Amino acid sequence: MVGRWNLLILALHLFLPAVLSQTCRNGYDYDRKKNECIDVNECEEVNDNNIGLCRENAACHNTVGSFYCTCIEGFYPSLGGNNFSANSTVKCRDINECTQEGICGSNAKCENTSPYYSCICEDGFISTTGNKSFSQGERASCIDIDECQGGEVCDQNATCRNIPGSYECVCKAGFGLRSGKSKYTGNQEQCEDICMVDKTICGNGTCHRGADGHYCACHSGFTNYGYKAYQCTELNCDVFRDTGFLKEKFRAAYDLVVQLRENCMELTERENPTQPDGEDLLKRLLNVIDELLSSGVFKDNRTVSTFLDLVEHALKLVGPFMKPPGTNRTGTHTELQLLIHKGDKLPQGAKTLSTKHAQLDIQMETAAGDLSSYPGFATVSMLSYANLEKSADGFFSGIKHKEDERLQINSRVVTVSVSNTNTSHLQKPVVLTLYHLKKQDQSNHTCVFWDSSKDGGTWSPKGCSVVKSNDNYTVCSCSHLSSFAVLMARHDLKDRFELKLITWVGLSLSLICLFICILTFWFIRSIQSPRTTIHLHLCISLFIANLIFLAGISRTENPVGCAVVAGFLHFFYLAAFCWMCLEGIQLFRMVVLVFNTSFRTLYIMAAGYGVPALIVAVSAMVNAKGYGTKKHCWLNLDFIWSFFGPVCVIIVMNIIFFLITAWKLAEKFSSLNPDLDKLQKVKAFTITAVAQLCVLGIMWIFGCFQFEEGTIVMTYLFTIFGSLQGVMLFVMHCLFSKQVREEYANILSRFCAPKKKRYSEFTSTQSSKAQTSKSNHDTGESQI
Structure with missing residues (x-):
């Protein structure tokens, strides 16, 4: 029995732990000593390759009853997140920190x-x-790393300069590299004498090396403006030669030209020239230009050419001696903006210069020129003139235009000058905006420059084109530099058959009527008086003027003859207005000063014909080319005010005289005992004179509108009134006069019904006429 219990105890001892271990959960293991389930550290397990459960680049982390995996530092899980299990497909991949x-x-x-x-x-x-x-x-x-402290890294003619990550060898003054670079790194090049490396460095001069670097000794006729290291460029001093028109009339201008020439010659002849004071020269130059423009010394195109060339070269000479960045100057008749750049580097980029009347857009490369000819500085000047457009107007032989067009300058004349001597064909055109002096349809504008080499000087459109144009300004693009302006076209009146017909018929009738007036005032003694004398010469002046007009207004084939015809027309039309003015003066003297007073015949003739003769003589001396045009023998359109000016003065004077006369007449009529008979006559004379003024004055008022297209109504009115002046004068001074009508009736009665009168009738008639003549001798009755 004891043996059986022993066997049972032995069996329990052997099989009980196994049974108990089978009861522990996953992640736990049975501990016999403690006789309990304890946690298993899975992270201690490795495979045959000595790799843990979490595989490569991963770390295992044990937990109670389990574990988890994470990527080690420098790696990240392929499926994201932070933790993963051992049996997942996640792999740890390297992080690219770069x-x-x-x-x-x-x-x-x-x-x-x-x-x-x-x-x-x-x-x-x-x-x-x-x-x-x-x-x-x-x-x-x-x-x-400071390479310059590591020994002789550069040659003896260069200086080492450390830069971040490297170094560079900079040639010393007077030395350079054959590659043209300013520095080098390594041992590929060495600094050599700059005069041997670049034999063109001085241009038209000899290169020398000194302690401070190289310097250039310029050849005769060339200069570097006193800047020794600059390239020698040509300087033409002949442009500052003695000009006769300056020496005779403008001493200050002549003295400045002499000084400019001396400075120019010094710059081209001396090795170390003295630099002139640029500020003083520029100030004097602008003052002289103002004096010349205000004096009106420019009488022909050659004088204008000399002036513009002189100014352009003066700006080239003065510009290098100004301080950067430049200056703006405004004078009485000038506006200047000047820019200057100085330095070894070629200037680049666009620059804009502006004045009140113009704007210039230019590339600095245009002003500086090529690097091979760059003198070390670049200047740009834009100078606009007031009043010069009047002197430079009319020289248009270099421009083709329509026959019905008259060209006129419609902007300020502007001179553009740069230091670059080669500006005849620019790679990049300059853009010049010129503001109009008068508003004009944009289709009529042309960009032009002053060409001194052709016909002594003329405006030419060659190399210039219109980019944009409106009523206020025109934008021009030009491939060369010079003096520029904008022209507008003014249209001549087109010949029409209707106008010619009206002119010929009207003038023919006027000649007949004026001839009758002349016979009437000359031969009928009963109506002769100082006033009819004025009427007589008024009719004579208009008769001759109309006759010359019909015969020679279109005879332009002979320029001299055409100018003579224009001169006679100028004289006789002015004479007609002078006689009309004398009538107003006579009425003024009769009413305001002393009643029934009159002029001496000699004084009347001197005023009626002497004044217009003096005006025509002065006009011919001032501008002989103003007489005669390509189509008509009349005054040039730009010279027309030599006629309209005196006419306007006469019309204003007569209006004043007539207003004072009317006022005095009203006072006399309101008096207690007026001489009504005489006052009524003077009143009639005044009304007739005012009507006469309206006839002649209105015609030429219509004539003022003949300078533009689209004035056909004014053209017809001008033609009608102008051609029928003689008819109207005949109606006013003859048909409306009761006394003249009676004389006409007597003359006609003698021819139509000739009868012998009795002595008593003849005596009575003659006595009546004599009394009438005596009473009207001083007033010259003419009633409406």
């Missing part, structure tokens, strides 16, 4: 490694640890 910006700091490049990264310093740099590279965790950075 994708993080600035992880290695400046002057270093990142190199990814597994699991971390390393930083490698760029060429010319070394880490603060003394190595070329450093790894994660090392607090290091890349610093510059």
Whole structure:
């Protein structure tokens, strides 16, 4: 029995732990000593490759009853998240830290490694640890290596200059590289004498090397404006030669030209010239230009050419001596903007210069020229003139235009000057905006420049084109530089058959009527008086003027003869207005000063014919070319005010005289005992004179509107009133006069019904006429 119990105890001892261990959960194991289930550390298990349950690049983390896996530092799980189980498909992959910006700091490049990264310093740099590279965790950075302290890295004619990551060898003054570069690195080149390296460095001069570098000794006729290291360029001093018109009339201008020539010659002849005072020269130049423009010295195109060439070259000479960035000056008749750049580098980019009347857009490369001819500075000047357009107007032989067009300058004349001597064919055109003096349809504008080489000077459109134009301004693009302006076309009246017919018929009738008026005022003694004398010469002037007009207004084949015809027309039309003015003066004297007073015949003749003769003589001396045009023998359109000016003065004077006369007449009528008979006659004379003024004045008012297209109504009115002046004067002074009508009736009665009168009738008639003549001798009755 005891043996059986022993066997049972032995069996329990052997099989009970196995039974109990089978009752522990996963992740636990039975501990015999403690006789309990305890946690199993799965992370201690490895496979045949000595790799744990979490595989490569992963760390195992035990938990009570289980475990989990995480990627080690420098790796990340392929499926995201942080933890994963051993039986999942997650793999730990390397993190590329080099994708993080600035992880290695400046002057270093990142190199990814597994699991971390390393930083490698760029060429010319070394880490603060003394190595070329450093790894994660090392607090290091890349610093510059100063190569210039490592011995003679440059040749003896160069200076070493350390730069971040490298160095450069800069040639000393007076030395250069054959490659044309200013510095080098390594041992590929060496600095040599600049005069031997670049034999064109001085242009038209001899290169020398000094302690401060090279300097240029310019050949005769060339200069570097006193800047020794600058290239020698040509300077033409002949443009500052003695000009006769300046020496005779403008001493200040002549003295300035002499000084400019002396400065120019000094710059081209001396090796070390004295630099003139640019500010003083510019001030004097603008003052002289103002004096010349205000004096009206420019009488022909050659004078204008001399002036513009002189100014352009003066600006070229003065510009280099101004201080950067330039200056703006405004004078009485000038506006100037000047820009200057100085330095070894060729200037680039666009610049805009503006004045009140113009704007210039130019590339600085245009002003400086090519690098091979760049003198070390670049200047741009834009100068606009007031009043010069009047002197330079009319010289259009270089322009082809329609026969019915008259050209006129419609902007300020503007001179553009740069330091570059080769501006005849610009690679990049300049853009010039010129503001109009008068508003004009944009289709009539032309961009032109002053060409001094042709016909002594003329405006020409060659090389210039219109980019944009409106009523206010025109934008021009030009491929060369000079003096510029904008022209507008003014249209002549087109010949029409209807107008010609009206002119011929009307003038023919006027000639007949004027001839009758002349016979009437000359031969009928009963109506003769100072007033009829004025009427007589008024009719004579208009008769001759109309006759010359019919015979010679279109005879333009002979320029001299045409000018003579224009002169006679100018004289006789002015004479007609002068006689009309004398009538107004006579009425004024009769009513305001002394009643029934009159002029002496000699004085009347001097005023009626002497004044217009003087005006025509002065006009011919001032502008002889103003007489005669290409189509008509009349005054040039630009000279027409030599006629309209006196006419306007006469019309204004007569209006004043007539207003005063009417006022005095009203006072006399309102008096207690007026001489009504005489006052009524003077009143009638005044009304007739006013009507006469309206006839002649209105015609020429309509004539003022003949300068533009689209004035056909004014053209017909001008033609009708102008051609029928003689008819109207005949109606006013003859048919409306009761006394003249009676004389006409007597003359007709003698021819139509000739009868012998008795002595008593003849005596009575003669006595009546004599009394009438006596009473009207001083007033010359003419009633409406």
